[in-house]
Amino acid sequence: EVQLVESGGGLVQPGGSLRLSCAASGFTFSDHYMDWVRQAPGKGLEWVGRIRGAAISHTTEYAASVKGRFTISRDDSKNSLYLQMNSLKSEDTAVYYCVRVVSRYFDYWAQGALVTVSS
Amino acid sequence: DIQMTQSPTSVSASVGDRVTISCRASQSIDKYLAWYQQKPGKAPNLLIYASGTLQSGVSSRFSGSGSGTDFTLTITSLQPEDFATYYCQQADSFPLTFGGGTKVAIK
Numbered sequence: 001e002v003q004l005v006e007s008g009g010g011l012v013q014p015g016g017s018l019r020l021s022c023a024a025s026g027f028t029f030s031d032h033y034m035d036w037v038r039q040a041p042g043k044g045l046e047w048v049g050r051i052r053g054a055a056i057s058h059t060t061e062y063a064a065s066v067k068g069r070f071t072i073s074r075d076d077s078k079n080s081l082y083l084q085m086n087s088l089k090s091e092d093t094a095v096y097y098c099v100r101v102v103s104r105y106f107d108y109w110a111q112g113a114l115v116t117v118s119s
Numbered sequence: 120d121i122q123m124t125q126s127p128t129s130v131s132a133s134v135g136d137r138v139t140i141s142c143r144a145s146q147s148i149d150k151y152l153a154w155y156q157q158k159p160g161k162a163p164n165l166l167i168y169a170s171g172t173l174q175s176g177v178s179s180r181f182s183g184s185g186s187g188t189d190f191t192l193t194i195t196s197l198q199p200e201d202f203a204t205y206y207c208q209q210a211d212s213f214p215l216t217f218g219g220g221t222k223v224a225i226k
Contacts, residue, residue, distance in 0.1 A: 035215075044206065044217055044218075044219050044220045045155075045157075045163065045206055045208070045217040045220075046217070047208075047214055047215040047216065047217070050213075050215075061213045061214075063214045064214065097162055097163075103168070103169075104151060104168075104210035105153045105165060105168040105169075105208075105210055106153070106155070106163070106165060106208075107165050107168075107174065109162035109163055109164070110162065111162060112162055
């Protein structure tokens with residue numbers, strides 16, 4: 001059974017940093033691209049970024065709203081995905097989802113981790 | 120960036136009704152479109168990908184169609200568990216973008 005379990009959410013002050021982790025199981029993690037998608041309270045879905053597999057040198061893509069502040073990484077030996085968030089702003093407050101990519105589409109989603117940026 | 124516009128933003132329907140949701144892309148995305156269902160407090164769930172392919176395990180009440188810029192999600196014979204918010208998403212080019220969502224509510 002495919003499982004994606006996130007950890008690391010919480011309250012952080014503006015300008016601060018936070019790292020989300022996503023532990024994957026039930027599939028060959030290294031074979032898959034992985035993305036992060038977020039959802040501000042009461043709002044729609046926003047794509048955050050992607051990390052590709054080792055065959056493509058773990059290259060990344062980012063939304064303009066987070067580029068230069070957020071970094072996506074992965075450790076295939078630990079079946080884990082990470083989202084390092086720096087210089088956080090109030091508008092980054094959202095539930096963050098780790099998602100598996102299959103043939104361009106998001107077929108499995110984690111439960112979501114709430115990140116609140118507030119003083 | 121490719122803008123995705125869904126309509127309507129909300130619809131009230133009864134059990135057994137047929138519901139149609141539209142999604143328009145600001146430029147051609149071929150058939151690289153997905154539909155997701157989200158219930159309150161839950162993660163989204165993939166329903167349809169590549170415009171018209173039903174994800175494994177999803178009810179055949181759901182169907183999708185379209186190509187280029189205009190797409191449609193149809194729910195035939197609406198069931199109580201179908202009341203939710205639906206999002207389209209283009210997978211053609213970065214940045215990946217979602218429609219604003221359509222809430223299907225009980226009439």
